[in-house]
Amino acid sequence: MDVLDQLGAVRERKLSRRRFAKGLLAAGVAMTTMPLPARRAMAAEGDQATYFTWGGYDIPELFKPYQAKNGALPNFAIFGGSEEALTKMRGGFVVDVSHPCNQSMPRWVQTGLFQPIDTSRVSNWGDVIPELVDLPGNDAEGGKVWMAPFDWGQTSVTYRTDLFELEGEETWDMLWDARYAGQLGSLASGGDAWWCGAIKAGVDFDDIDSEEAFEKIAAVMREQRPLIRVYTDDTTTLEQALAAGEMVASMTWNSSAVLLQAEGVPVKFAKPKEGALTWVCGVMIHKDAPNLDRAYDVIDSLLSVETGHFMINDWGYGHSNRKSFDAFDEETLAGLGLSTQPVEILQAGHFQQPQTQEWETRMNELFEQIKAGF
Template identity: 25%
Template sequence: MKKLFCFLLACVLSFGCCACMETDDRVTINVYNWGQYISEGNDGCIDVIALFEEAYPNIRVNYVTFDSNETMYTKMAGGGITVDVIIPSDYMVGRLIEEGMLLELDFDNIPNYKYIDQRFRNTDYDPENKYSVPYTWGTVGIIYNSKYVDEEDVTGWELLWNEKYADKILMFDNSRDAFCITQCLLGYDINSTDPQEFLACAQKLAEQRPVVQQYIMDQVFDLMENEEAWIAPYYAGDYLTMADENEDLCFYLPEGQGFNTFIDAMCIPTCAKNKKEAETFINFLCDPEIAGGNMDWICYGTPLSAAKEYMDPEVVNDPVAYPDDEILDRGDGYIALPRSATRLMEELFMQVRNGIAVHLPKKYS
């Protein structure tokens, strides 16, 4: 009797299993994006993914995050994963195009592309607008806590080297952004490929290491909001998110020095399995109403002027999110560097991070 019962139970269970497998015929798309980079229904903002799944009941979104372009690249280059939509930054889009890792988009499936502002089309990284659709744009500056940092010290990038604030300074944990800061400080071009300039930057970064509390990416939110750290270079949009939590936080773009302006763009990599659904997702994010709601939470600049009328006017008028053109002129975008330069930069950055003597590899000396 007991055996029979067990047998029946097993039948019921396995039947249940088959049944649920049959009913879920939705297509799953894997979206790979930066951490804290989409509105998920917090703080009274919209839940973009839930709205998408509501609008397209046959598509399910599997959302995964990365913390830097480099981590994302390493994972993609390693192979063995399926990703349908990625949102890397400009220079990484350029590199992925160059290495043949992106698929051309079918713009018939992305009619909302018409809303993208003219100045975000025909960019350096994707001159013919074949592979990418801009998601956001922004600047990189310094966030500091006005409670602890003296106003007179707030000048340029050199604040990040100030020994007065040793152990309270955070630094980017990715080579491109970290090098960009030293390049701006030393007055180099941020798209230079000169090995000697790289070496000088790496030495400057090694000099900074003793005062750096941690090399971080997304952990910056917690550390700055809780005042565990007082100074951090980061993306302007994220500053606005942090400032909501801690009113003492301030942001500035260094006076008289350069800084990075970036565009993050949506692309479909060659390992995608559901291209059409991925394009549907990209199109959905370009809907002005959705984009506006999304930007209200992530606070980055939107490349769709049409979205601004759906946004919180406070964000639209914020000079940190949308600086004057005059200030923006001081900024500079990244372009994809040749592979050898990228590798040298990463190697030097690893030397800094690993605390070993900074030196150029043999082939450069």
């Protein structure tokens, strides 16, 4: 199948965007963006649940149990950051389930737009790792929870070991290295980049909402701005640029390094001496979910062992179902930066903490100004 045929398959949802990207990497083709039309929600057969999620999570590999039960994939709507998603839902966009992360979840709850999850309706709930459920603000009345944890992992620096000359230990300073001006990349969302800037600036996450913290983080982000080739939350763009050698290092999630390594690109997912950024993401149900039964089917599918195997093996992410780890030995997990004990990984880094809506708004506005050169 040539590239044009593959593009057609992606548009018809016969081929995932990630598998398409892998094919290009294997063929040595680099691109800066996926030439796909903008979309609001992908149509599925019949009256299916709508899943509002990050780009890249709209793939069949995560929904085999759902598809087997319902005869089709869910509908998908895509966002680039959790604040964008929440703003859209506040504006009246109704979905069945959405995909926030731990630092955003309490703010989402406070909007009144979501309903507690009845865990008795989730067949895989008994296998969910308890520490991933016991997050600040995740307890609802009657033993229910607001967010079903799904994936967890790290944000760090993926770098070309053959192109980036490492001086000493791996460090966040790598993304501030003036030697590589114009050859560095970053995730565009403040939900990742601002927090990584806090680590670089030496700001304790307990004090990240202080005026002094804002000034320190803004200063390092402005210092970094002229060095960055691209800010994007399209991880395919970052991966392609690293594979082509257009960039030598970028802020990424675990999955980018795992994908590139699988295709023979000499990259490493850094373990910064200051610690990586760590997070847990999950699924919440909209209070007006039009397909509630199938909303629970989405959750069950995402929490399944089958989905967990894919997440760990293909993306290098941690999964919330403890049984998902049974197929992997400790050496393999360690090589992915994972463990059957997620607390070990989360506590080894800097775990994001919930902030107020006022903080989130100010942070995003300031970061957007910095990216624009102000």
